[in-house]
Amino acid sequence: MIKKTVYSLLFLVCVNLSFSQSIEDIINQVSNANLQLSVAELSGEQATLINGTSQTIVSRVQSNNDLTADYIEERLSALPNLTVAVQEFNTVGKNIIATQLGQTNPDNIYIVCAHYDSVTTFCADDNATGVSAVLEIARLLSNQCIDNTIVYALWDEEEIGLLGANYYAQQAADETNGNTRDNILGVINVDMIGYDGDAPGTEGDNEFDIDVRNIANSVGIKDDIITILNTYTFDLNVIVVNPGTTASDHSRFWNQNYSAILVGESWETNDQTPDYHTSNDRAEDIDFQYMTELTKLVAGYIATKAGLIAVDNTITQTASNLSSNDTSASYQWYNCDTNLAISGATNQTFVPTASGNYAVAVSNGSCTEQSICTAFSVLSTEEFSNIEVNVFPNPVISILKINNFTEKELKITVNDISGKIINTLMSKKEHIEINLEKESLGIYFVNIASKTKLSTFKIIKE
Structure with missing residues (x-):
C-alpha cells in the first residue's frame, strides 16, 4: 500500500527512539552528499549562495579568494556553539577560525584544519576536499557539548609558503610580553583526501597516508588515529610515513613543538592525483566514497578527543x-x-x-x-483524493514526480525512515519533480499539505 492515513498517526507507532550521540553515531552521520556538494561549490563547478546571492567561486588563488573566505565564514557562522573569527595576517591573507569551547577543559585545544587557497582554477582535490571535510565535521560536532575545545581552522596562502598556518602557530606559541602558550594537544591537517587510483566508487586498496615525525606527541596522535581505525568500521588501509612530509600546514606546528599529523591520500605509494596543481583537478575525478571514509576517520578522532558530554x-x-x-x-x-x-x-x-x-x-x-x-503535522480530517494529488513512480530510482491538480500551493516534505528531513519545498506547479538520486536506498515518506488537506505517501527508493 502506498498511501498512508494522517501523517501524525504514523508516529503513533514510529517514534524517534535514538539517544544522546556516541562516537559511532558521529562517524555514521558523515554525509557523502554534503561532501559532494561542498567540493562542487568550492571548486567552482556549481554555483552557491554567498552573501545572499547565487555566485560561483571561480578562483581560490590566494590573490583572489575573498569569495571563498566569505563562503567558509558564512557556513561556520550558521552553526551553533561556534565563535567565528577572520584572522588577517597580511594585506590579503586571512584565516577563518571557528572555536567551539570545551565545557570542562576549555584550555585543552584540538585543531582540525585544511587550507582553502589553490594554485589555479578548480583544484577539487587540492584542497576543496580538505575544506569540505572540516566543514562537515564542524556541522556534526557543533551540536554537541564537549569537554575540550575544538578549533576548526581554514588556512590561507598554504600554496605560497604555508603562511596562514605559520602565522597562527607562531601566535599560539608566543610567550613574550606576558602571553601564555596555547595548550594545543593535537593538530590534524587534512590535505588532499579525494584521490584513490582505483576507479571512483569501486573496490580498491583505499590506502591513505599519515605523515608524522617524532615531535612532541605526534606519534601518539598517529597511534590514536589507528586505534579509531581499528575500533570502528572503515574501508581504509593506513600507510604510516615517518619522517613525514613538511610540505603542508601541519609542519608549521612541528616548528613550534606542537603535536601534529597530516592525513591525506597516499603519496607514499605514488597514488596521488595525476592532476596535482593543474586546472584538470576536477570534482569528477574525486572518489567520494574514499573521501567520506577519511572524513569519518578524522571525525571519529576529533569527537573522541573532544569528549562528548552525555x-x-x-x-x-x-x-x-x-x-x-x-x-x-x-x-x-x-x-x-x-x-x-x-x-x-x-x-x-x-x-x-x-x-x-x-x-x-x-x-x-x-x-x-x-x-x-x-x-x-497537525491532525487533519481530510486527505487529498487521487484526482487532486498523486505521487509516482513507486518504487522510485531517481526522479520522484508529483501531480498537483489542486491549483493550490502545496508544502512538500520528504523524510527518511528515522524522521530526518531530506527535502522540503513549496510549489503551485502542476507537475513537480524531486531528485532522490543521491539518497540511500530504503523507505521515505512524502508529506503533502495545503491549508486544509494533508496526505502522506510511503515511497521506496531502489
Missing part, C-alpha cells in the same frame, strides 16, 4: 506533541522552517499549532545541544 538531545513524538527526552534541563523549541526560536515554547513538551519542522535546544548548565529537525 546530554540527551533527542525527541519523542506522538500524534499530539513533541517532547524532549532530557527530563532535567531547560528547553527552547525552534521552527526549522524559519530558523527562529518559538516565543514561549520553553517547556519539555511542545504542542505545535501548525504543521512544520521543529527542533529543541536542550540546556544543562552551560551546555546546550540541539536536536535534529523533526517533521510534525
Whole structure:
C-alpha cells in the first residue's frame, strides 16, 4: 500500500527512539552528499549562495579568494556553539577560525584544519576536499557539548609558503610580553583526501597516508588515529610515513613543538592525483566514497578527543506533541522552517499549532545541544483524493514526480525512515519533480499539505 492515513498517526507507532550521540553515531552521520556538494561549490563547478546571492567561486588563488573566505565564514557562522573569527595576517591573507569551547577543559585545544587557497582554477582535490571535510565535521560536532575545545581552522596562502598556518602557530606559541602558550594537544591537517587510483566508487586498496615525525606527541596522535581505525568500521588501509612530509600546514606546528599529523591520500605509494596543481583537478575525478571514509576517520578522532558530554538531545513524538527526552534541563523549541526560536515554547513538551519542522535546544548548565529537525503535522480530517494529488513512480530510482491538480500551493516534505528531513519545498506547479538520486536506498515518506488537506505517501527508493 502506498498511501498512508494522517501523517501524525504514523508516529503513533514510529517514534524517534535514538539517544544522546556516541562516537559511532558521529562517524555514521558523515554525509557523502554534503561532501559532494561542498567540493562542487568550492571548486567552482556549481554555483552557491554567498552573501545572499547565487555566485560561483571561480578562483581560490590566494590573490583572489575573498569569495571563498566569505563562503567558509558564512557556513561556520550558521552553526551553533561556534565563535567565528577572520584572522588577517597580511594585506590579503586571512584565516577563518571557528572555536567551539570545551565545557570542562576549555584550555585543552584540538585543531582540525585544511587550507582553502589553490594554485589555479578548480583544484577539487587540492584542497576543496580538505575544506569540505572540516566543514562537515564542524556541522556534526557543533551540536554537541564537549569537554575540550575544538578549533576548526581554514588556512590561507598554504600554496605560497604555508603562511596562514605559520602565522597562527607562531601566535599560539608566543610567550613574550606576558602571553601564555596555547595548550594545543593535537593538530590534524587534512590535505588532499579525494584521490584513490582505483576507479571512483569501486573496490580498491583505499590506502591513505599519515605523515608524522617524532615531535612532541605526534606519534601518539598517529597511534590514536589507528586505534579509531581499528575500533570502528572503515574501508581504509593506513600507510604510516615517518619522517613525514613538511610540505603542508601541519609542519608549521612541528616548528613550534606542537603535536601534529597530516592525513591525506597516499603519496607514499605514488597514488596521488595525476592532476596535482593543474586546472584538470576536477570534482569528477574525486572518489567520494574514499573521501567520506577519511572524513569519518578524522571525525571519529576529533569527537573522541573532544569528549562528548552525555546530554540527551533527542525527541519523542506522538500524534499530539513533541517532547524532549532530557527530563532535567531547560528547553527552547525552534521552527526549522524559519530558523527562529518559538516565543514561549520553553517547556519539555511542545504542542505545535501548525504543521512544520521543529527542533529543541536542550540546556544543562552551560551546555546546550540541539536536536535534529523533526517533521510534525497537525491532525487533519481530510486527505487529498487521487484526482487532486498523486505521487509516482513507486518504487522510485531517481526522479520522484508529483501531480498537483489542486491549483493550490502545496508544502512538500520528504523524510527518511528515522524522521530526518531530506527535502522540503513549496510549489503551485502542476507537475513537480524531486531528485532522490543521491539518497540511500530504503523507505521515505512524502508529506503533502495545503491549508486544509494533508496526505502522506510511503515511497521506496531502489
